[in-house]
Amino acid sequence: MKVLVVGGASGLGKALVEQAMRRGDSVWVIDADREGLDRLDRAAERVLCDISEEAAIDGALEVLRHEPPFDLVVLSAGISATGRFENMDPGIMIRVVAVNLVGTTTALLKCDLIARGGRLVFVSSLSHFVSYPGASAYAASKDGIVVFAQSIRRAQHAVSVQVVTPGPMETPHAERYSPPNGKKGSRADPKEIAAVILRKTSGGVIVPGVTAKLAAFAGRVAPSFVGRMMRHLIYARL
Amino acid sequence: MSRRQPTVSANHTYLVTGASSGIGYEIVSILAERGHTVIATGRRSSSALPSGFPDVAYHGLDMAMEPDRARLLKLLPTQLDRAILCCGTGHYRPLAGETPADIQRTVAVNLMAAIHLAHGLFPKLSPTRGRLGLVGSVARRGASGMPIYAATKGALHGLARSLAIEWSGLVQVKVLHPGPTATGMSAAAGRPADWFDRIMLPPAAVGMGIVEALERGGSFSRTISYAQILPRLLLARRG
Secondary structure (H helix, E strand, O other): OEEEEEOOOOHHHHHHHHHHHHOOOEEEEEEOOHHHHHOOOOOOEEEEOOOOOHHHHHHHHHHHOOOOOEEEEEEOOOOOOOOOHHHOOHHHHHHHHHHHHHHHHHHHHHOOOEEEEEEEEEEOOOHHHHOOOOOHHHHHHHHHHHHHHHHHHOOOOOOEEEEEOOOOEOOHHHHHHOOOOOOHHHOEOHHHHHHHHHHOOOOOEEOOOHHHHHHHHHHHHOHHHHHHHHHHHOHHHO | OOOOOOOOOOOOEEEEEOOOOHHHHHHHHHHHHOOOEEEEEEOOOHHHOOOOOOOOEEEEOOOOOHHHHHHHHHHOOOOOOEEEEOOOOOOOOOHHHOOHHHHHHHHHHHHHHHHHHHHHHHHHHHHHOOEEEEEOOHHHHOOOOOHHHHHHHHHHHHHHHHHHHHOOOOOEEEEEEEOOEOOOHHHHOOOOOOHHHHHOEOHHHHHHHHHHHHHOOOOOEEEEOHHHHHHHHHHHHHO
């Protein structure tokens, strides 16, 4: 199997790269983090690219277009910005949207590299179900990703389109953006989420793990209660 | 039509973006007629405004452009009661028909502007316990004919949901999702005209629905649909 992981140099993307390689897939990785790419297994094909820059995507395509199409493409590149909305630099919040939403959709527009019968997986967030006060721009971008995936699914007949909504994971991303005294034990292991992504070949929206499933259910049936919980658990600690 | 009754409510100061046409234009007309103070902005220059445009402060600015947004925030008064962000753009076409420049522009107008303006409006709206209305779309649940537009409206919904929690007790944040409205946006977006255009919502009624939904309590999100505006339409016909 041929796998492409966009944002594969750290966190969930890296866990995916490692597991796919372990099961014998040939793996390509795109990431903006040069050092992160250097630390990956040498057998993975690595392409340095910041998906928020159109020219960089074109450069990466020069490398990728000669490869036969991929059976699985995971779009996992993303950044966040946490803090009280009014106290944050709006430029940084706009950058979150530029990477997570513009970058992801533009990369997909330019890289039509998925084989017939292949899978395209977007990485959104549990915030789609439970909100994320303290990272409102991030939550916006990740809701945009879910809706984008739902929108293109109907037009994609040869490729199955999925979107995964993980809760907090034990990753550098979470380390960077969570409240300083957040409980580490409650974060999921990215290896488990990666395993779910590789295993679940059917279903549109994938909520990985029991905790995330419960939270998503609660967010659907009691949105305002869960909103208050999120305010108390996350926003009040920022 | 007797749809606009003079109201006894206080005079409020409103900011309305996307005011030079469509729903934004209707909202400005309603607010001006009700005697509110309105600061309007749109992409057209003042000289290119429709002839019936009410006599309110108007600034021709492009909300896709960061410097224009910064300029708008600078020229606004220190306090506002209401802000309704109507500016929006999009194309009716599948992803394969999009271009990187159009994706950037659609996301900039529909989402980045909302983030930038919401941030800059907080110090103006919070002293008055003001309200911020983001105009979304029913496409926010997904629309295969316009995935980028739908994504930005879904994102606006998510922005309002989290921001309403962040600002609870300070500034009321609401996202108001009109159904397909007969504003000409559909044709401008490249959607072929068909029978559906005839059953689109009338823009004036949608504008009224948005102005009123922003004043209500309850959920951060409201849909402006026929079910909501039909009673008023029938009454207006009779009157």
